[in-house]
Amino acid sequence: MACLARRLSVFLIIAGFISLWELGRPVTLSAAEEIAPSPPSFEKRVNVKKGLVAFVEVKAEEPVTIYIMYSTQYTKYKATGSADGILEFKNITWLIYPIPALMEEQTVYFVSFVPKGGPKREDILLYTLYEDIHARIDRLIKGEEMLRAGMEMAVAGGTEVIRLTPLIPGLKVRLDFSGDTRFVIVKTIDLARYRKGVKSFEQLYEESDLKGSEKGINFSTTDFEDLYLIVRTPGPIRVKSAIHATKESAESGC
Amino acid sequence: MKISRRNLLKSIGVSMAGGIFINGVSSQRVFGEEKGISKVHKPVLPPPTGKRVVILGGGYSGLYCATTLRDLAPEAEIVVVEKYPFFISGPSHVDFVAGLKHLDEITRSYDPIAGRNIRVIRSEVIGVVPEEKKVLTASGNLEYTLLLISTGIRIADEDVLNLIEQPASNAHAWEIGETVEMRKRVEAFTGGRFVVTVPTAPFKCPPGPYEVACLLREYFNNKKVKAEITVVDANDKPQPGPLAQKWTGVLEAREIKYMPNSKVVEIAAGARQLITDKGEKVGYDLVSIIPPNKAATFIRDAGLGDPFVDVDPATFSSKKCDHIFATGDCAKVPYTKSAFTASLQGKSVAHHLAMALGPLGIDVKDPDPIYNVCYPYVSSEESMMVRADWDRDGKMLKADADNPKKEYASSRAAWERGLISGLFGS
Numbered sequence: 001m002a003c004l005a006r007r008l009s010v011f012l013i014i015a016g017f018i019s020l021w022e023l024g025r026p027v028t029l030s031a032a033e034e035i036a037p038s039p040p041s042f043e044k045r046v047n048v049k050k051g052l053v054a055f056v057e058v059k060a061e062e063p064v065t066i067y068i069m070y071s072t073q074y075t076k077y078k079a080t081g082s083a084d085g086i087l088e089f090k091n092i093t094w095l096i097y098p099i100p101a102l103m104e105e106q107t108v109y110f111v112s113f114v115p116k117g118g119p120k121r122e123d124i125l126l127y128t129l130y131e132d133i134h135a136r137i138d139r140l141i142k143g144e145e146m147l148r149a150g151m152e153m154a155v156a157g158g159t160e161v162i163r164l165t166p167l168i169p170g171l172k173v174r175l176d177f178s179g180d181t182r183f184v185i186v187k188t189i190d191l192a193r194y195r196k197g198v199k200s201f202e203q204l205y206e207e208s209d210l211k212g213s214e215k216g217i218n219f220s221t222t223d224f225e226d227l228y229l230i231v232r233t234p235g236p237i238r239v240k241s242a243i244h245a246t247k248e249s250a251e252s253g254c
Numbered sequence: 255m256k257i258s259r260r261n262l263l264k265s266i267g268v269s270m271a272g273g274i275f276i277n278g279v280s281s282q283r284v285f286g287e288e289k290g291i292s293k294v295h296k297p298v299l300p301p302p303t304g305k306r307v308v309i310l311g312g313g314y315s316g317l318y319c320a321t322t323l324r325d326l327a328p329e330a331e332i333v334v335v336e337k338y339p340f341f342i343s344g345p346s347h348v349d350f351v352a353g354l355k356h357l358d359e360i361t362r363s364y365d366p367i368a369g370r371n372i373r374v375i376r377s378e379v380i381g382v383v384p385e386e387k388k389v390l391t392a393s394g395n396l397e398y399t400l401l402l403i404s405t406g407i408r409i410a411d412e413d414v415l416n417l418i419e420q421p422a423s424n425a426h427a428w429e430i431g432e433t434v435e436m437r438k439r440v441e442a443f444t445g446g447r448f449v450v451t452v453p454t455a456p457f458k459c460p461p462g463p464y465e466v467a468c469l470l471r472e473y474f475n476n477k478k479v480k481a482e483i484t485v486v487d488a489n490d491k492p493q494p495g496p497l498a499q500k501w502t503g504v505l506e507a508r509e510i511k512y513m514p515n516s517k518v519v520e521i522a523a524g525a526r527q528l529i530t531d532k533g534e535k536v537g538y539d540l541v542s543i544i545p546p547n548k549a550a551t552f553i554r555d556a557g558l559g560d561p562f563v564d565v566d567p568a569t570f571s572s573k574k575c576d577h578i579f580a581t582g583d584c585a586k587v588p589y590t591k592s593a594f595t596a597s598l599q600g601k602s603v604a605h606h607l608a609m610a611l612g613p614l615g616i617d618v619k620d621p622d623p624i625y626n627v628c629y630p631y632v633s634s635e636e637s638m639m640v641r642a643d644w645d646r647d648g649k650m651l652k653a654d655a656d657n658p659k660k661e662y663a664s665s666r667a668a669w670e671r672g673l674i675s676g677l678f679g680s
Contacts, residue, residue, distance in 0.1 A: 068490075070491075070498065070499050070502040070503070071499070071502075071503070072502050072503040072506040072507075073502055073506065076506060084511070085511055085512045085513055085514070086514075087490050087491070087514045087515055088515070100495060100496070101496075102495070102496040102650075102653045103496040103497070103640065103642075103653045103654055103655035104496070104499070104500075104654075104655055106498075106499055107499070134649075134650075134651075137649060137650070138649075141649070161531075163515075163517070163531060165454065165488075165490075165515075166454065166455065166489065166490070169586070188413055188517065188519055188531065188546075189412070189413050189414075189415065189519070191519060191531060192414075192415040192519035192520045192529070192531075193415065195519070195520075195529070195533060196415065196520065222560075223560060223561050224454065224455075224456060224561060225454075225546075225561075226454050226488070226517060226531075228531065251567065251588065251648070
């Protein structure tokens, strides 16, 4: 655990925002005992007071599925075991998810589903870092760049589509791949054409400005349109995204 | 994009290729003479003799600007260009779809506006030539001293595969023609799967899709129509984000299935299926896809911003042209895309326009900051309340929300009546 905490601190220093938050203590998730789903699940309740935004960071040694649910969804999940209609992140080893409480206190549950032979409860760490929403906006407007969301997911190989969202103008996006791969970033309508077979990966690769066959890419968003990363890889890799907010994004209205 | 005549010509070329001819001028002639495009385009009005403010869009923002500016700048000529012959209040589209109101209750003639010495011209805007201070409309061109763009949003059907080719497959409450069609389909619905889809934020009236789902749940229940209602949401939580927790509880209580992080990218009307970005198929018997919301394409083609007009949120002045302003849903501002903020933005920009017109003998002061109040329906009898306040530079100062209450449903009715009567008197 100490090792993970140290790694997180290094990450925070590298990202340049160690001074922005009071780093929360890592906690392990508690076992969900009321139901017995298969595979096992671990969970943590996060309360966010009005005026604050909580950046919840989940780290797992091996890929897990993470569900994020509000109270009513959690109640239903506990009663029925159904995660239907709940926000889901699959094959995750690292996730930073913001929970803003602009108008009222928010209560959100993080539930991790672990595949058979996957990490144990102790290997899944959850950190909660709180920040005042208005103070954060002030710093952005003064020119600081701050992490807004991030994710690392395992890709087994072949072709994978990953949605980069939510995007607003002025965000800085960094994508890293643990191995060489071919990738292209497209808008929604081109994703639809690709899925339907109207456009091939090669056609999209030819047409797009955001593409590569290396270990990473940096770019800035220019509008509100969703973007999709289509990755082609011969073997298992990990794909990491980090999205930073800027002054321009703070003024864009979201 | 640099503002250029070439960009404008490109956009006009697209329109003309689609069959639109400007006062009989052929596309060949226009394409043959890149210089002086606006000269071959006959004027709608003679050149202004004094100071003329042209307002594109006769919705809440444009009309509140026009009426406020009338008081602040009595000598200025004010021209509103609007594509529809009547004003129809936007917030009540959901009421109409759910059978709570008739359209005639929220439809007004533009005559009372014209009666205040504001010229209202019915035409469609094709383009803007900032360097010539001219607007091109389907009826001819129009010179201006200052220009306000308040054309609202454009529904980007082209962003959902097959929707342009199969337009009759969809209806929603975000445009008037679609709203009428949707009401017909709701009345004819005899049961089955009703699906409403939500685009990625920002979009007009953020609580609207969830209001439609809740109101139609009540309507179908009252009619004893068995409906399985699903909200397929491109966002990770119900909008606006600060109401997410409340909305999830409201939807859950009404047995409305909620699918977050699921963006509809295709409609297969023959199979009655929607396809999401994850490749999931969602079957329907009645569907209401709300496509992405963008500003009119002439804004992008004029180099004023994409997908919304780039403006200073304090003055609504374009960051590209100091004689152009933009407010409401088509502007890139921090304010909620709602009728209420649109009306306040309209009043506010009128002050900045009056100041920009120069000395007019009236002491024009800085306008009040923008705030939003809204009462999203959870049923015909109950609404939530949400309020947000911004400072003059567009920075949010405070925000508040409250649970559904009967009194808020009355507040909602009074809220919209107030918006309408502020313009039309009743």
